[in-house]
Amino acid sequence: EVQLLESGGGLVQPGGSLRLSCAASGFTFSTYAMSWVRQAPGMGLEWVSSVSGSGGSTYYADSVKGRFTISRDNSRNTLSLQMNSLRAEDTAIYYCAKNWAGSSSCIDHWGQGTLVTVSS
């Protein structure tokens, strides 16, 4: 059974940093692209970033490019999202997600999400 467990969310001041982690199990982690998708309170879904199975290719939404960095450790089955220069509009639930195959594929499994609140 695929399991994705996010951690690292919390309250941070504007301009601050936070690192999200996602522990994956139940599948061959290095075979699949992984993604982060966020959802602001009461709003829709927004794709944030994806990384290829090897970690060699990364993709970002314009809204986070240059501030967020996605990475993965295939030896530890862990996905991470380093978030710097956080803004109020980054407040959201952040979902760790497994892609169906490569980066250009749908998401077939989602974690429960971790809440990031950016506020002074």
Add this chain to the structure above:
Amino acid sequence: DIVMTQSPDSLAVSLGERATINCKSSQSVLYSSNNNNYLAWYQQKPGQPPKLLIYWASTRESGVPDRFSGSGSGTDFTLTISSLQAEDVAVYYCQQYYNTPYTFGQGTKLEIK
């Protein structure tokens, strides 16, 4: 960026009746080399993460009831629930994964009439 527009924003359907949700992309998401439409549908119930229903526009994910079906090609797509059940109350999203950013529609809220 490819803009995904769903209609309607909300929908109320009687139990046992058909529900239809539309999704239109601002450019084609049909990849000609493999004839696949890079379009997925997700269901999100309150307090839960989304769940994959349909991918490649019309392929039902394993375990999804066959009352859910997807159709369309190019820029126009439809999610149909043939006979609405109480457990289908949710928000439904389409998403294109043709190119980055992998954009979602704004969501359609489905309720019981």
